[in-house]
């Protein structure tokens with residue numbers, strides 16, 4: 001990770017809290033997490049994150065919450081200099097501004113270390129907490145509607161993009 005302090009690599013010891021987050025109702029409602037989800041899925045997620053980072057296809061980080069796993073934040077590469085951001089918090093890490101701080105940190109990593117020029121954000125329509133956070137870090141959400149694939153179903157999604165030129169002069 002670049003200069004930040006909140007984000008770190010996922011570890012196998014995070015698996016239990018990854019499992020707790022993945023089976024939390026808000027996570028199920030607003031993300032494509034598989035249902036049912038097992039502890040073995042959590043370990044596979046941690047291994048897959050390492051493999052994807054080595055391949056350069058996705059960069060997934062754990063969000064530190066007082067020394068414990070507090071959630072995850074990712075940049076998935078979707079084209080040259082372009083990535084899509086994703087994030088979610090463990091239920092006991094919510095309501096503290098952690099997601100906003102993590103998002104700012106991963107965006108800085110994307111611009112500076114991955115040389116991204118554009119980052120896309122999507123959220124299922126109705127995910128107002130995610131919308132508020134995206135707007136706080138600079139995403140301009142207009143009337144741009146897209147879709148998200150969740151467990152085999154296309155659901156309506158808010159969509160926005162952020163360009164590097166707005167951040168680095």
Ligand SMILES: CC(C)(COP(=O)(O)OP(=O)(O)OC[C@H]1O[C@@H](n2cnc3c(N)ncnc32)[C@H](O)[C@@H]1OP(=O)(O)O)[C@@H](O)C(=O)NCCC(=O)NCCS
Pocket residue numbers: 026027030031087088089090093094095096097098099100122123124127128129130132133
């Ligand atoms: C999205 C998520 C990471 C946000 O967590 P958080 O940072 O704890 O978010 P909060 O609940 O503090 O909400 C963020 C802000 O939105 C505001 N907000 C939330 N719901 C709102 C609503 N319905 N109307 C208006 N404002 C709302 C909160 O008041 C808060 O503002 P504040 O910081 O001024 O108090 C968390 O809800 C989560 O993990 N959700 C499940 C996974 C997910 O949806 N990931 C995003 C996929 S795009």
